[in-house]
Amino acid sequence: CGDHRLLAIQLETLLQWESKEIVAKAAQVVAEVAKSESGREKYGSPTLLKFLVELLKTKDQDLGILTQVCRALGNICYDNDKGRKFVLDNDCLPVLLSILKRSLKETGDSGRSLRNVAAGFLLNLLIGQEDIQQRAIELGVTNLLCSILELDGTIPEGEEASTHVLLILGLLTDSVSSCDSLLDEKLCQVTVKVLGASSSPEVSEMCLELLHGQAENENVKNHLAHAGLCELLIELLERHKSLVNDDETRNLMKMACDLIVLILTGDVSMNVLYNEGRGKVFEEMVAWLSSGDEDLQITGVLAMGNFARTDKHCIQMVKAGVSKKLLALVEKNNTPSGDIRLQHALLSALRNLVIPSQNKAMVLEDGLVDAVYPMLAIPTFPVVFKLLGTLRMVIDGQESAACKLGCKKDLIMSLVTWCGTEDHPGVQGEANRLLAWLIKNSKSQEVMTTILESGAVPHLVDMITAEHAVMQNEALMALVLLANMRLSDSEPRLIEAKIGHKLETFINDYSSSLPCEMIQNVLGLIKELGKSGTMRRHLVDCGVSTALSKLSNKANVVSISDQICQLTSALDSG
Numbered sequence: 001c002g003d004h005r006l007l008a009i010q011l012e013t014l015l016q017w018e019s020k021e022i023v024a025k026a027a028q029v030v031a032e033v034a035k036s037e038s039g040r041e042k043y044g045s046p047t048l049l050k051f052l053v054e055l056l057k058t059k060d061q062d063l064g065i066l067t068q069v070c071r072a073l074g075n076i077c078y079d080n081d082k083g084r085k086f087v088l089d090n091d092c093l094p095v096l097l098s099i100l101k102r103s104l105k106e107t108g109d110s111g112r113s114l115r116n117v118a119a120g121f122l123l124n125l126l127i128g129q130e131d132i133q134q135r136a137i138e139l140g141v142t143n144l145l146c147s148i149l150e151l152d153g154t155i156p157e158g159e160e161a162s163t164h165v166l167l168i169l170g171l172l173t174d175s176v177s178s179c180d181s182l183l184d185e186k187l188c189q190v191t192v193k194v195l196g197a198s199s200s201p202e203v204s205e206m207c208l209e210l211l212h213g214q215a216e217n218e219n220v221k222n223h224l225a226h227a228g229l230c231e232l233l234i235e236l237l238e239r240h241k242s243l244v245n246d247d248e249t250r251n252l253m254k255m256a257c258d259l260i261v262l263i264l265t266g267d268v269s270m271n272v273l274y275n276e277g278r279g280k281v282f283e284e285m286v287a288w289l290s291s292g293d294e295d296l297q298i299t300g301v302l303a304m305g306n307f308a309r310t311d312k313h314c315i316q317m318v319k320a321g322v323s324k325k326l327l328a329l330v331e332k333n334n335t336p337s338g339d340i341r342l343q344h345a346l347l348s349a350l351r352n353l354v355i356p357s358q359n360k361a362m363v364l365e366d367g368l369v370d371a372v373y374p375m376l377a378i379p380t381f382p383v384v385f386k387l388l389g390t391l392r393m394v395i396d397g398q399e400s401a402a403c404k405l406g407c408k409k410d411l412i413m414s415l416v417t418w419c420g421t422e423d424h425p426g427v428q429g430e431a432n433r434l435l436a437w438l439i440k441n442s443k444s445q446e447v448m449t450t451i452l453e454s455g456a457v458p459h460l461v462d463m464i465t466a467e468h469a470v471m472q473n474e475a476l477m478a479l480v481l482l483a484n485m486r487l488s489d490s491e492p493r494l495i496e497a498k499i500g501h502k503l504e505t506f507i508n509d510y511s512s513s514l515p516c517e518m519i520q521n522v523l524g525l526i527k528e529l530g531k532s533g534t535m536r537r538h539l540v541d542c543g544v545s546t547a548l549s550k551l552s553n554k555a556n557v558v559s560i561s562d563q564i565c566q567l568t569s570a571l572d573s574g
Contacts, residue, residue, distance in 0.1 A: 500542025
């Protein structure tokens with residue numbers, strides 16, 4: 001212990017020496033002994049730290065001294081709260097940033113060495129110090145870090161400084177709110193250049209982690225799309241895919257793939273990369289649909305789903321044969337043993353592609369129904385949800401397809417089961433909607449028979465008071481058709497499902513907030529139901545006529561109040 005104290009006193013003396021070389025050497029010794037935890041404890045005394053801080057703050061300090069002092073203080077601050085507190089209490093943060101600024105003007109190895117140790121010092125100072133991280137951001141540290149990356153990030157000799165900078169940026173990005181981002185256009189461009197130039201797996205991984213962590217931000221997506229990140233990632237993935245042979249490299253590959261997809265979720269960035277169907281990224285993603293690597297293939301499919309977010313794109317993509325490629329993949333992956341991620345992505349992409357009316361018939365002709373139908377056997381709710389949404393979307397306005405599907409009893413039975421599930425509200429909602437859409441789009445007696453025999457009527461009746469107005473309206477329209485075409489067959493089931501109570505609740509609870517057109521659908525259903533004496537008595541007993549009489553006085557139905565009164569009278573006089 002005496003030897004350590006003696007050495008500390010000698011170092012304190014040497015740090016005040018006139019010779020710059022001696023002072024630099026003394027600081028270097030402190031830096032070396034402070035590499036260990038015991039060294040930081042023994043040589044991190046307030047007196048020694050005071051001399052180091054004074055040297056740090058000396059104006060126009062010798063470059064050699066400054067470099068070694070930054071090394072010494074950086075090592076002392078590593079995992080050492082006492083050391084950090086002393087340095088911060090002496091307001092060294094602005095000083096350190098000014099040193100980093102000076103280092104940018106210094107050329108050659110000496111400047112690079114100073115940048116490296118000053119950045120390392122800053123990293124150790126900021127770890128676990130959220131308030132100080134925020135102050136560093138306010139003092140403009142981001143621009144300094146960007147400049148260091150620009151100088152050192154694309155050369156092997158600058159790898160250590162780049163590593164420090166990327167670690168600091170990783171810390172700082174956690175300090176800003178989710179709606180903001182430290183990554184402006186310049187920093188995005190520079191980070192992409194570093195990623196492209198780096199031969200270090202560690203630096204590449206840090207670049208990916210930094211960009212991936214910030215790519216939820218719309219501005220960052222746009223910057224990265226314009227900076228050519230996706231093109232670079234595609235090039236790197238194609239070049240190195242044969243080397244992916246362990247979990248670590250596979251995870252890195254997945255992160256790169258995720259980043260491409262994340263950028264494509266932005267509207268502006270997606271349009272930039274699509275480029276009217278001529279974008280390199282779009283073309284490569286289409287090529288990945290045929291890749292032998294499952295991660296690349298899934299990325300290609302997810303990309304198609306993101307590109308298919310406008311009618312114009314969807315029409316162009318179907319004409320270009322993208323839907324045929326997706327259907328070919330579905331046919332190979334439409335059983336319970338298939339990859340759930342791929343199945344989910346395929347159905348999402350196909351659902352988007354069939355939204356434009358002119359695409360529906362083309363994709364149906366290409367065999368969509370036969371390709372996806374076996375997926376009904378897949379028990380995974382997220383896949384079922386996408387499957388039902390895809391079928392619902394493709395039958396809109398397609399009578400033949402709606403008839404074909406609506407006559408499949410196994411499908412209708414499955415829908416009835418899913419209408420009652422409490423495990424996945426999305427599946428429950430889609431199953432109800434698909435039933436209603438099959439009736440609306442087929443207008444087929446045979447489909448009505450299948451619906452009636454499968455026990456679907458109670459679910460359509462329950463749908464009248466669904467949470468969303470769009471579903472309420474779909475139920476009303478389907479029930480109007482059912483009552484119009486098969487009232488005598490459906491009457492016992494409708495009464496058993498308490499349609500009168502549902503309509504009474506609907507009129508009393510929802511009608512004042514609904515558009516007039518939707519009220520007319522209610523009136524249309526009641527009119528159709530009222531053609532049967534038994535049904536008319538059921539409606540009156542359930543209070544429907546009383547609810548209608550109250551409805552006629554409400555402001556949103558003034559234009560059809562006479563129609564309501566006539567219907568009320570018809571029910572009461574029946």
